[in-house]
Amino acid sequence: MTRRDAKLRALERHIARLDRRISRLRYRSHLLSYARLLVFVAGVFVTFVAFAVNLNAGWLTLVGSIAVFSGVVYYHRHLERWITRFTIWHDLKVAHFARMTLDWAHLPMALSMPAETDHPFEIDLDLTDEFSLHHLLDTAVAYEGSTRLRDWLLHPLEDHSAIMERQALVRELTPLVTFRDKLSLSARLAARRANRRWRAESVRAWLDKPSNLTGLRPILIVLAGLSAVNITLFILNAAGILPAYWLATFLIYLAVSGTRARDFGTLFADATALQETLRQIQTVFSHLETYHYGQNTRLRALCAPFLGADRPSNQLRRVARIVSAASLQANPFLWGFLNAAIPWDLSFTYLLGRYRQTLSQQLPNWLERWFELEALCALANFADLHPHYTFPQIEPPDAPFVWHSEGLGHPLIPAEQKVCNDFDIAQVGAVALITGSNMAGKSSFLRTVGVNLILAYTGAPVNATRLQVSLLRVYTSIKVSDSLADGFSYFYAEVRRLKALLAALEAAHPIPLFFLIDEIFRGTNNRERLTGSQAYIRALVGKHGVGIISTHDLELVKLADDQPMIRNYHFEDHVVDGRMTFDYRLRTGPSTTTNALQIMQLEGLPVGEH
Incomplete structure (x- = not known):
C-alpha cells in the first residue's frame, strides 16, 4: 500500500466515525425536542395544580419547573453546538479527501476574482478561479487568508532565504494536523455566524x-x-x-x-x-x-x-x-x-x-x-x-545553474491518469524543443513544469520525487486568445504576448527567465509560421533565460543542428485496434510521426490520398 492510499483509507475511517457520532447526536437532539415539550407541558400542569392546593407550593413549583425547563433547554443548545462543531469537522475531513481525489464538487467554493490578463503566467498555468491550483490548495476561511495565498502563487518569492524560511515553516506545520484543523474549525464557526467567508x-x-x-x-x-x-x-x-x-x-x-x-x-x-x-x-x-x-x-x-x-x-x-x-x-x-x-x-x-x-x-x-x-x-x-510529494531543493543565487527533476507530475491530474517524467536543463541560455502529435501531452507537460516551479518558489512541496532548481522568473505563452473587446485577432494577441516575453527575457534582471511557449505562431500560415518561429527561437537561445517550446512543426527540430543549446524532445502516439493511444512519456530526440490525418480518419472525415 502506498503512502497516498494509506492516507486515503485513514481519512475514510475518520469520516465514517464522524458520520456515526453525528447521527447519534442528532438522534439525541431529536429526543430532546420532545422532552422539552413534555417538560413544558408537565411544568404548566403541575404548577397549576400546586397553585390550586397552596400558594407557597405553587410558587415553589413554578420556580422548580422553570429551572428544570431551563436546564433541558441549556443542555439541548449545548448538544446543538456539538452537532455544529462535529459537522464542520466532518466537512473539513471530506474536503481533505476531495483534495486528494480531485473531487471538485466536494470542495468549498473557489475564490472568485478577475484574472490579470497581462500576468506572466496566471491564466496559462490555471492558478486561479475554479478547478485551479489555488482552488485545490485553499483551506483559508478568511477572505484575506485566501487572497494572501493567491498573491503568493501569482507573485512567487525571488529571494532564496525567504523561500527557504517559508519552506521551513511549511515543513514544521505539515505534521500538525490537529493544530491546523482546529484553527480552521474556529474560523469556520466564525464564518458560519457571518454566513459567508469571514472578512476583516x-x-x-x-x-x-x-x-x-x-x-x-x-x-x-x-x-x-x-x-x-x-x-x-x-x-x-x-x-x-x-x-x-x-x-x-x-x-x-x-x-x-x-x-x-x-x-x-x-x-x-x-x-x-x-x-x-x-x-x-x-x-x-x-x-x-x-x-x-x-x-x-x-x-x-x-x-x-x-x-x-x-x-x-x-x-x-x-x-x-x-x-x-x-x-x-x-x-x-x-x-x-x-x-x-x-x-x-x-x-x-x-x-x-x-x-x-x-x-x-x-x-x-x-x-x-x-x-x-x-x-x-x-x-x-x-x-x-500528498506524502509522496517532495520539497524542492532551491539553489542559492551564487551556486551554478541547475535544473534537475525526477518523477515530475501535475497536481491537477488525477493520480490514476497521471504519468510522471524526468527532465533536465543543462545551462542558462538553453532551449528544449518538444515535438509530438496532437493530444500526446506537450501542453500538459509545459503546465506541469510551470506549476511545479510556482509551487517550489511559494515554499510548497512539488509533485516530483526530486526537484533541484535555481531561482528563475516564470513567463508563459500557452492559452493565447483573441479579444473582441480590444479588437485583437488571435495572431496579433500571440505576437503581443511573445513580444512581452522577449522583453522580459532581455530585461536587466539578476534572475534568469524561465519561459514556456506552446505551439508558437499557430495563428498564421505554415510558411510564415516556420520562418517566424525559426527567427524567434534563435532570438531566445543564449540569452539570460531557459525554456521549453512545444510545436507541431517538425522542420523546427533542425535548429538543433547548428544551435548546440537547443535540445529536442518528443512524445509518441500509436494506433491500436483503430484507436489512438498515448503513453505521455517524454523522450529525447525529435518526433518522427504525426497524427492529424489519423485522427481525422478515425472520426470519419475525408483525408484524401496520403
Whole structure:
C-alpha cells in the first residue's frame, strides 16, 4: 500500500466515525425536542395544580419547573453546538479527501476574482478561479487568508532565504494536523455566524473611523460631578429635607450632555455591528494563545503576538464588555433612566475610543499573523495530503545553474491518469524543443513544469520525487486568445504576448527567465509560421533565460543542428485496434510521426490520398 492510499483509507475511517457520532447526536437532539415539550407541558400542569392546593407550593413549583425547563433547554443548545462543531469537522475531513481525489464538487467554493490578463503566467498555468491550483490548495476561511495565498502563487518569492524560511515553516506545520484543523474549525464557526467567508473589512473600518476624544475627558468629569450632585439633591428632596433643587442641576446636566451628543450618536450602531465580529475572531485568537507549541520554534515565533502578557483575547473581552454596555440603547426605558442619572453613553464612548486607539496598533498585526498562518496552513495541508510529494531543493543565487527533476507530475491530474517524467536543463541560455502529435501531452507537460516551479518558489512541496532548481522568473505563452473587446485577432494577441516575453527575457534582471511557449505562431500560415518561429527561437537561445517550446512543426527540430543549446524532445502516439493511444512519456530526440490525418480518419472525415 502506498503512502497516498494509506492516507486515503485513514481519512475514510475518520469520516465514517464522524458520520456515526453525528447521527447519534442528532438522534439525541431529536429526543430532546420532545422532552422539552413534555417538560413544558408537565411544568404548566403541575404548577397549576400546586397553585390550586397552596400558594407557597405553587410558587415553589413554578420556580422548580422553570429551572428544570431551563436546564433541558441549556443542555439541548449545548448538544446543538456539538452537532455544529462535529459537522464542520466532518466537512473539513471530506474536503481533505476531495483534495486528494480531485473531487471538485466536494470542495468549498473557489475564490472568485478577475484574472490579470497581462500576468506572466496566471491564466496559462490555471492558478486561479475554479478547478485551479489555488482552488485545490485553499483551506483559508478568511477572505484575506485566501487572497494572501493567491498573491503568493501569482507573485512567487525571488529571494532564496525567504523561500527557504517559508519552506521551513511549511515543513514544521505539515505534521500538525490537529493544530491546523482546529484553527480552521474556529474560523469556520466564525464564518458560519457571518454566513459567508469571514472578512476583516468591518473591523478595519471601525479602527479607521475618526475618533474625537479631544476635550471629552474634562466634559466627562464635569458630568460625573453634576450626576453625583443631582442624585444627592434628589435623595434629599425625596426625604423632604430640601426643595427640588435637583431640577436646576439636572437641566445643567442635560445642557452639558447635549454639547457632546454627536460623540455618542452612533454608539449603538457601532457597538452592535462590532460585537459579533469581535466574538468571532476571539475564538480564533484563543486557539492560537492556548496551543502548546513545544519545539515548533518557527510557529511559536510567528504566533508571538498572541503569547504576550496582554493577550488578544483579554483585550477583546474588555472591548466586548464595553460594547455590551453600550448596546443598552436597545432597551429605551433602561437606557433613558441610566443616561438621566449618569453619563452612561458618554462614558462608554470615551472608553471605546480609548480601546480603539489601543487596538488600532495591535489588531492589524494580529489579523495579519492569522492571515499569514492561514496561507501557510494551506501549503502545509497540501504537503500532508500528498506524502509522496517532495520539497524542492532551491539553489542559492551564487551556486551554478541547475535544473534537475525526477518523477515530475501535475497536481491537477488525477493520480490514476497521471504519468510522471524526468527532465533536465543543462545551462542558462538553453532551449528544449518538444515535438509530438496532437493530444500526446506537450501542453500538459509545459503546465506541469510551470506549476511545479510556482509551487517550489511559494515554499510548497512539488509533485516530483526530486526537484533541484535555481531561482528563475516564470513567463508563459500557452492559452493565447483573441479579444473582441480590444479588437485583437488571435495572431496579433500571440505576437503581443511573445513580444512581452522577449522583453522580459532581455530585461536587466539578476534572475534568469524561465519561459514556456506552446505551439508558437499557430495563428498564421505554415510558411510564415516556420520562418517566424525559426527567427524567434534563435532570438531566445543564449540569452539570460531557459525554456521549453512545444510545436507541431517538425522542420523546427533542425535548429538543433547548428544551435548546440537547443535540445529536442518528443512524445509518441500509436494506433491500436483503430484507436489512438498515448503513453505521455517524454523522450529525447525529435518526433518522427504525426497524427492529424489519423485522427481525422478515425472520426470519419475525408483525408484524401496520403
